Amino acid sequence: MSAKGAADAASGKHAKAGPEVIEHWFTLVPAQQFSANDFYAEIQKEISAQKIPALDIARVEIPEGGPLSDNREYLQMKRERLTFDVCAAPVGVNYFFSYRFFVEEVKVRPWQIAVVIAALWFLLNASIRHVGIFLGPTLLLAILCLLGWTMRNAIGLGLRDLDATLVKLAVIGPIYERYFRKDSYYRQDMRMAYGSIVSSIVKGRVAEITGERGVQLVREYSYSPVFEGLYSARQGSPKQPTA
Structure with missing residues (x-):
């Protein structure tokens, strides 16, 4: 999670402006297949072990397109109005991992x-x-x-x-x-800690399961509104698997 995105989440800057993505992270793993069920189970286990207060974790189905389209299963983590939707899915012979970290609107109807x-x-x-x-x-x-x-x-x-x-x-x-409900330093710190913990666990788990197969993540994409709507790519040097 970007430092500015984490700061905006902590301060509640987005809370009354409508639903807004704080960060969208994505990485593609070429020519590999994984189990989304196992990946979600491991993420849920690691995050549950952190004992984050007031955190709800569930698997939800989100349509791939319109109302009549197939559903895709996501791992959703929600604390107050800050939500992570984590996805793991194949795309052809490849596989991708992603999460969207967003804040829901506080709207009195x-x-x-x-x-x-x-x-x-x-x-x-x-x-x-x-x-x-x-x-x-x-x-x-x-x-x-x-x-x-x-x-x-x-x-x-x-x-x-x-x-x-x-x-x-x-x-x-x-x-x-x-x-x-008054905001406070404590609430701001808790929101920042929650975002940082989930982000690091998801990215760490992806790096771990790909590393077990000798695959290094060459490129990751991360989007945040503070970067003027652009995706920033972090690229590393590919590493050949050892014999």
Whole structure:
């Protein structure tokens, strides 16, 4: 992962601009075939051993083209809104490995706001009915202020499980993340560490399994928006396998 891309991921620079690729890495291995299932299993095993907090790992199927096209299996790692999609697949007699590291958009939709307003209206009416026209709304306001303060300071209060749960909620999650969840040096460092760990494990594993066959990766491609939309290639000298 590029240093600038990692810094942008850590700072949350892309978080509100829509889904955006932070890095796309790719390498082609000529005249070789590998097992995608074994590769994914090894990556999952190594990353699980790192015990990265709040990380979800799953295999997902993504269409190769339109809705009626065949699906391609990817290994997906998601932490908060930062996602890695790792792919290993044949192309003719060759084989390629790649990953896309991207951030999902934090978008509050109208229906989510409508649900929250409806819930607050219901609670307001219930408080007036059961507690009283003056005491009910006052008590509800105090509870909401306490809840908002707790959401704002969840990590500082040691409520990491609450924070992780709120982020994943379909209705509350985007509202919590946009308006209540404070960014911090810790969160920025964790995002950078997560991106660096996954990137190094994937690249290291590819280098390892190709090296076992005496193949050196001659060229790798890496894309990041900070390089003005261009792919940069890193090329090494081919090394002949020893007898």
